[in-house]
Amino acid sequence: xxxxxxxxxxxxxxxxxxxxxxxxxxxxxxxxxxxxxxxxxxxxxxxxxxxxxxxxxxxxxxxxxxxxxxxxxxxxxxxxxxxxxx
Numbered sequence: 001x002x003x004x005x006x007x008x009x010x011x012x013x014x015x016x017x018x019x020x021x022x023x024x025x026x027x028x029x030x031x032x033x034x035x036x037x038x039x040x041x042x043x044x045x046x047x048x049x050x051x052x053x054x055x056x057x058x059x060x061x062x063x064x065x066x067x068x069x070x071x072x073x074x075x076x077x078x079x080x081x082x083x084x085x086x
Contacts, residue, residue, distance in 0.1 A: 011038045027056070031071030039075075046077040
């Protein structure tokens with residue numbers, strides 16, 4: 001059986017700048033807000049999600065880990081949904 005990928009919606013985080021207002025927000029926490037907004041906007045059940053694909057412009061420091069998995073877990077998504085691709 002072939003499974004099809006479905007894009008439910010798109011949400012993005014605010015754009016920050018070096019030493020700006022978001023400088024003290026951990027990248028996973030900022031990403032978690034985006035995933036939580038996605039659930040609120042769409043009514044999506046995170047348990048139905050197979051993959052989380054996440055992008056990060058400058059992967060340095062704390063952002064260099066698997067930001068997609070960390071964001072999904074920080075958003076409270078099930079571990080099964082946090083098998084992520086970043």
